Amino acid sequence: MAWQQFKHHQMAMVGSAILAILLLGAIFVSFISPYSPTDSSLRERRDPPSIQHPMGTDTLGRDLMTRIFYGGRISLAIGLGATILGVSIGVIIGSMAGYYGGKVDEALMRLTDLFLSLPRIFLLIIMAILLREVDVPILKANGDMGGIILILGLLSWTSVARLVRGQFLSLKEKEFVESARAIGASPSRIIFKHILPNTATPIIVAATLLVARNIISESGLSFLGFGVQPPTPTWGNMLNAAQDEMRKGNWWMAFFPGLMIFLTVISINYIGDGLRDALDPRKVK
Amino acid sequence: MTHYILRRLIYAVPLLILISIIVFFLISLAPGGPMAAFEENPNLTPEDIVRLEEEFGLNQPIYVRYWKWAKRIVVGDWGYSNVTHRPVLEEIGHRLPNTLQLMLVAFSITLLISIPIGLYSALHQYSLFDHVATFFAFVGQAIPIFWFGLILIIIFNVWLNNPVSPHHGFAWSHFTQCADCKPLLPGGGMAPYGVDDPTLGQRIQHMILPVTMLAMFGMGAYTRYMRGQTLEVIYQDYIRTARSKGLSERMVVMRHAFKNALAPVVTIIALDLPGLFGGALFTETIFSWPGMGRLFYRSAQRGDYPLLMGIVMINAVLIIAFNLLADLSYAYLDPRIRYD
Numbered sequence: 001m002a003w004q005q006f007k008h009h010q011m012a013m014v015g016s017a018i019l020a021i022l023l024l025g026a027i028f029v030s031f032i033s034p035y036s037p038t039d040s041s042l043r044e045r046r047d048p049p050s051i052q053h054p055m056g057t058d059t060l061g062r063d064l065m066t067r068i069f070y071g072g073r074i075s076l077a078i079g080l081g082a083t084i085l086g087v088s089i090g091v092i093i094g095s096m097a098g099y100y101g102g103k104v105d106e107a108l109m110r111l112t113d114l115f116l117s118l119p120r121i122f123l124l125i126i127m128a129i130l131l132r133e134v135d136v137p138i139l140k141a142n143g144d145m146g147g148i149i150l151i152l153g154l155l156s157w158t159s160v161a162r163l164v165r166g167q168f169l170s171l172k173e174k175e176f177v178e179s180a181r182a183i184g185a186s187p188s189r190i191i192f193k194h195i196l197p198n199t200a201t202p203i204i205v206a207a208t209l210l211v212a213r214n215i216i217s218e219s220g221l222s223f224l225g226f227g228v229q230p231p232t233p234t235w236g237n238m239l240n241a242a243q244d245e246m247r248k249g250n251w252w253m254a255f256f257p258g259l260m261i262f263l264t265v266i267s268i269n270y271i272g273d274g275l276r277d278a279l280d281p282r283k284v285k
Numbered sequence: 286m287t288h289y290i291l292r293r294l295i296y297a298v299p300l301l302i303l304i305s306i307i308v309f310f311l312i313s314l315a316p317g318g319p320m321a322a323f324e325e326n327p328n329l330t331p332e333d334i335v336r337l338e339e340e341f342g343l344n345q346p347i348y349v350r351y352w353k354w355a356k357r358i359v360v361g362d363w364g365y366s367n368v369t370h371r372p373v374l375e376e377i378g379h380r381l382p383n384t385l386q387l388m389l390v391a392f393s394i395t396l397l398i399s400i401p402i403g404l405y406s407a408l409h410q411y412s413l414f415d416h417v418a419t420f421f422a423f424v425g426q427a428i429p430i431f432w433f434g435l436i437l438i439i440i441f442n443v444w445l446n447n448p449v450s451p452h453h454g455f456a457w458s459h460f461t462q463c464a465d466c467k468p469l470l471p472g473g474g475m476a477p478y479g480v481d482d483p484t485l486g487q488r489i490q491h492m493i494l495p496v497t498m499l500a501m502f503g504m505g506a507y508t509r510y511m512r513g514q515t516l517e518v519i520y521q522d523y524i525r526t527a528r529s530k531g532l533s534e535r536m537v538v539m540r541h542a543f544k545n546a547l548a549p550v551v552t553i554i555a556l557d558l559p560g561l562f563g564g565a566l567f568t569e570t571i572f573s574w575p576g577m578g579r580l581f582y583r584s585a586q587r588g589d590y591p592l593l594m595g596i597v598m599i600n601a602v603l604i605i606a607f608n609l610l611a612d613l614s615y616a617y618l619d620p621r622i623r624y625d
Contacts, residue, residue, distance in 0.1 A: 011423075114303050117608070119600035121563035123308070125585050126593060130314055216429055223431050224570060224582060239432065243571075247472065251439045258432030266427035 005278035012274025015267035029069035056252035071233035079215035085153025090160025098168025167199040208272035373595040384576035391499035403511025425505025434498040442472030473573040502564035548618035555611035
């Protein structure tokens with residue numbers, strides 16, 4: 001039913017196809033590509049796009065397309081990981097505020113206001129430079145990947161929290177919740193088994209769009225040099241490395257990584273749009 | 286109304302205090318912190334360091350240090366940069382006007398383009414124009430603005446030449462490699478290198494690319510908001526009433542539809558506006574624009590914590606101020622809402 005609706009959203013289907021290609025490329029790049037993402041080749045430095053190197057090579061002679069798909073692994077994993085963390089925090093805070101109401105709601109919503117008032121990118125940068133000094137292996141893996149997921153997740157739960165709270169406020173007065181309470185279900189059971197499943201639709205749509213937002217944030221941080229550290233490639237830090245090169249005319253080093261960010265984000269946004277239409281029960285064509 | 290403003294202002298104070306606590310604690314986690322510069326100084330013995338620490342009060346518990354810091358902030362003593370040793374407020378004060386100049390011009394352009402397009406799109410729903418505009422709004426929302434900035438540099442600074450430069454005329458410098466060709470547009474700074482007092486023309490030339498980049502921020506989103514809000518309004522009964530009493534279409538649109546659609550858009554834009562400082566951070570970094578964003582970027586690279594702290598606080602104040610502005614503008618534009 002929902003899938004029938006989704007299929008009719010042309011751009012969402014195009015977005016799904018592009019995203020599927022990117023995902024397959026990112027997963028299977030080590031089998032497909034004849035090049036290594038890290039080994040340099042001094043003969044082939046700064047080669048413009050050609051048959052051998054469809055996206056050219058970088059300053060160390062590494063095949064750009066290979067690095068872009070390896071970078072895609074990291075960028076997509078961070079976008080997904082940070083979203084899972086952010087949505088989890090948002091769901092917990094939003095459902096507690098909405099379910100308990102009163103003082104709990106007041107306190108949690110003030111906390112949400114506080115996080116909404118934080119200057120986001122500035123705080124991300126401060127947290128990222130502090131992260132460099134922390135020595136926790138799980139955060140340091142893959143050039144700080146774990147740490148970037150943590151700080152992006154910590155700053156991306158507010159919209160989900162507000163959404164979930166709103167849903168809870170309207171759902172908790174419904175009969176099915178009252179009957180669950182009447183037969184003595186515990187609050188956690190009511191929250192997770194009865195109310196939360198009914199809020200899934202808007203959460204899925206919001207989470208989809210949040211993935212795109214987190215991918216942009218990660219690449220922005222890495223572009224400035226505060227995100228994932230080289231030699232681990234991400235689209236953001238590849239753009240950072242390309243800045244001097246493109247002023248010399250080597251445009252492909254800046255063009256392709258950014259194009260990938262753009263294609264991923266626009267695909268995800270269209271998918272989110274398609275999901276919203278498909279999952280909206282009021283909108284049956 | 287005054288009562289409402291006052292109440293909101295009072296509400297803003299604890300918010301600011303909380304933000305400052307968060308940022309202060311985060312920054313105090315930084316290793317070395319304010320003492321890093323002294324520890325590297327070979328002329329100072331470890332005893333000197335301890336004595337200095339006591340003098341600065343760094344051996345005291347963090348809440349004492351926060352209290353002292355907060356008291357100084359209130360009276361306008363924001364400390365000194367770790368790197369230049371100049372007062373933080375002075376450093377920020379030098380750059381803030383450059384940032385505001387960039388933001389003001391870019392933001393005006395964003396609104397002048399996105400609001401009319403959104404309105405026109407909604408009034409001609411499902412027309413070719415609407416489809417094209419909606420598609421480009423989606424594209425605009427997905428383009429990372431830092432990448433957009435790099436593309437602008439490649440096209441207008443690296444590839445295209447200034448047609449009035451001597452000998453070669455209009456040529457792709459990337460392929461022709463002429464020595465005396467000038468780029469079509471400058472790719473960085475506020476003035477030509479070494480020029481302290483640029484002419485108005487030079488200033489404008491240097492603004493074109495960074496302003497274009499920053500104007501992209503929000504362009505897609507505002508177009509879609511405006512379109513959505515207009516569609517929401519245009520089928521309301523009072524629009525039908527206005528039409529049926531024989532008002533011209535122009536009157537109906539401008540007097541009745543436009544103003545009512547604009548109210549929520551203005552609110553969203555005011556809430557969004559501080560985010561423009563984030564956009565300016567990227568713009569100023571890419572185009573070496575001597576503003577607050579670039580100052581933050583350089584301070585982050587150098588670990589200049591007093592400056593980082595100052596810039597974050599200024600931003601927090603602005604965010605809260607714009608939130609208030611959003612509420613007030615909504616009250617002004619929507620007569621159904623009266624605060625008291």
